[in-house]
Amino acid sequence: MANNIFYDIYIIMKKDLTEFMRIRARLVTMILLPIILIVLFGYMFPSTGSITHISIAVVNQDQSQAGLNIVSQFISSAQSSGLFNVISMGSLSSAQNQLVSGNVYAIIIFHQGLGQQLRSSGTATVQVIIDQANPSLDAAIQGELTQIFSSLRLSATLASASSSQVTPIYQGLIPQTSNTIEFLAPGLIAMTTILAGLSGLAMTFSREKELGTLDGLLMTPISRLSIILGKGFAQVVRGLASGVLVFILAMILFGVHIYGSIWLMALVLTLGILAFTGMGIIATSFVSDQESAQLIMMMIQFPMIFLSGALYPVIQLPSWLRIISDILPLTYVISAFRSVMLLNAPFSAISGDVYILLIFTLVVFAIALPLFQRTVTK
Amino acid sequence: MSIVTENLTKTFNGLVAVNGVSLKVTKGTIFGLLGPNGAGKSTFLRMICTVLRPTSGHGSIEGFDIVNDTNEVRKTIGVVQEKLLLYPTLTAIENLEFFGRLYGIRGKPLREKAEALIEEVKLTSVKDRPVGTYSTGMRQRINLVRALIHDPKVIILDEPTNGLDPQSVRWVRDYVKRLKERNLTVLVTTHDMHEAEELMDELAIMDRGGVLAVGRTADLKRSQDVATIEDLFLKLTGRELRDEVSSRLKRRGW
Ligand SMILES: Nc1ncnc2c1ncn2[C@@H]1O[C@H](COP(=O)(O)OP(=O)(O)O)[C@@H](O)[C@H]1O
Numbered sequence A: 001m002a003n004n005i006f007y008d009i010y011i012i013m014k015k016d017l018t019e020f021m022r023i024r025a026r027l028v029t030m031i032l033l034p035i036i037l038i039v040l041f042g043y044m045f046p047s048t049g050s051i052t053h054i055s056i057a058v059v060n061q062d063q064s065q066a067g068l069n070i071v072s073q074f075i076s077s078a079q080s081s082g083l084f085n086v087i088s089m090g091s092l093s094s095a096q097n098q099l100v101s102g103n104v105y106a107i108i109i110f111h112q113g114l115g116q117q118l119r120s121s122g123t124a125t126v127q128v129i130i131d132q133a134n135p136s137l138d139a140a141i142q143g144e145l146t147q148i149f150s151s152l153r154l155s156a157t158l159a160s161a162s163s164s165q166v167t168p169i170y171q172g173l174i175p176q177t178s179n180t181i182e183f184l185a186p187g188l189i190a191m192t193t194i195l196a197g198l199s200g201l202a203m204t205f206s207r208e209k210e211l212g213t214l215d216g217l218l219m220t221p222i223s224r225l226s227i228i229l230g231k232g233f234a235q236v237v238r239g240l241a242s243g244v245l246v247f248i249l250a251m252i253l254f255g256v257h258i259y260g261s262i263w264l265m266a267l268v269l270t271l272g273i274l275a276f277t278g279m280g281i282i283a284t285s286f287v288s289d290q291e292s293a294q295l296i297m298m299m300i301q302f303p304m305i306f307l308s309g310a311l312y313p314v315i316q317l318p319s320w321l322r323i324i325s326d327i328l329p330l331t332y333v334i335s336a337f338r339s340v341m342l343l344n345a346p347f348s349a350i351s352g353d354v355y356i357l358l359i360f361t362l363v364v365f366a367i368a369l370p371l372f373q374r375t376v377t378k
Numbered sequence B: 001m002s003i004v005t006e007n008l009t010k011t012f013n014g015l016v017a018v019n020g021v022s023l024k025v026t027k028g029t030i031f032g033l034l035g036p037n038g039a040g041k042s043t044f045l046r047m048i049c050t051v052l053r054p055t056s057g058h059g060s061i062e063g064f065d066i067v068n069d070t071n072e073v074r075k076t077i078g079v080v081q082e083k084l085l086l087y088p089t090l091t092a093i094e095n096l097e098f099f100g101r102l103y104g105i106r107g108k109p110l111r112e113k114a115e116a117l118i119e120e121v122k123l124t125s126v127k128d129r130p131v132g133t134y135s136t137g138m139r140q141r142i143n144l145v146r147a148l149i150h151d152p153k154v155i156i157l158d159e160p161t162n163g164l165d166p167q168s169v170r171w172v173r174d175y176v177k178r179l180k181e182r183n184l185t186v187l188v189t190t191h192d193m194h195e196a197e198e199l200m201d202e203l204a205i206m207d208r209g210g211v212l213a214v215g216r217t218a219d220l221k222r223s224q225d226v227a228t229i230e231d232l233f234l235k236l237t238g239r240e241l242r243d244e245v246s247s248r249l250k251r252r253g254w
């Protein structure tokens, strides 16, 4: 009759999920909440805030004197506008890596022979690749870049008499044109699944305490760890299920697509849910009644919803709020999740976010386990 | 001896809930803990059931230490608490099988055991209904056999007849007697002196966390020269066993 911890975890998880499926009110909330959110946000455009110091990459493939002059004039003009922070990149591929990782929002490519072409015909084009993940930001960047290009005084630079004009040609990283909901969908999926985890696990514990069944679990010869992990994984399964639900809705209603790996997305979400279930245990172990627990959850949830970049880009926030946003774990989940889903980011591009989440989850559980132990046996 | 405690004590933030309780329970007997609400009965039981850690003192069940050999103790005891140890949304069979698995029982033996227990309490016809839909008496019957799924040697019951209708009370008391016939050790708490009178081989009278008297029920009454357990309690504490409010409520038909 030796107990196997994985089996115990599975049994607890299955029991929690069966209970969950049978309590109609909870099941309905799980289905309704995503529908309400996706409909609300799907038809609502995020407002374009004032953009400042957005990082863009410049790749110069035209090393002729004329080419160098054009590029340096563009850079100084873009920098002095205060809108952009221009980074010169040696190659297109390294610039693309930066774009996928979210370090720059656009790449401007000055083709070989650009100076030559301008001098001979008076017009030329530069290619601009834009991170389409956020349409409002996308539009703002396009508008500003077009203006900067049209204001360049190229005739002086090229020492030509006729007026010369460089036109930017915009192109997305994803071939299709994006819409607002494409930006919102990953944030909504991540947010609904993960925030449910925050209160979910703590709530099943207080429910079992009230029912009296927690004592029943504690009196069986299984470890405390398998109880907490079994319940934690039940939340993960539930969270992933509601994530799939939001995605299907977004797909049917708004034509949202997944461009990246589903497994990477699931990995990011699983880590996020586990981290948040642990946070929920910590938050509730300091209060004795369920009402205060709910209040604490609200206090954690609300700022996170607005500062994590789920609903509008973090880059639109003032810098002091951006610092807070950088501390919030939901920010990492959402940025990694969005990069994978929309930009097909490979693991290497989101590994930083994943490691931060992993460490965060481990630390949270290292704190939550003894707290849980203390609360149940005190 | 089946259950032994020495100076078992539990304090909650300065409140002494159980104060140095030393008891010995003989194998195959029904041992009763009698005391008013708040006497510390449940807290004492939760300590020997390994749910609460004693503040001080020792205890063992069938030779296993309640602090150091928790897993062995947990396999040895079957517990019926004041609150039902059942999930209302799960069926009777699901509840029994869930707990059985946590005790390491699997597959066909588990199913057969669960079905036999359900049959024993005559609930086979409703075994696939969520126990939340059962009447209070039916729930308590399932709750009792749930504690037996892993064939424990010692059964611990915390006020098992509290809040039941007279018919169910009768049934539970008869069932507890049958457990003794199977040579199980039974430790049961109550605040009902009739129950104490009828069921217990031995009795410990508890009040305010401490034990006032222990012994065979008949010996206790004889030594204090009283006719009933209620008189015994009155003599030991100077108070009625049932507190005023609950007896007044009862008189009004609650
Ligand atoms: N978890 C707990 N935290 C704080 N006080 C408690 C706790 N459990 C019981 N008590 C207190 O300990 C005392 C004994 O309670 P209890 O053991 O439930 O008595 P009984 O079961 O005899 O009615 C009561 O005063 C009760 O309020």
Ligand SMILES: [Mg+2]
Pocket (backbone or CB within 6 Å): B038, B041, B042, B043, B082, B158, B159
């Ligand atoms: Mg009690």
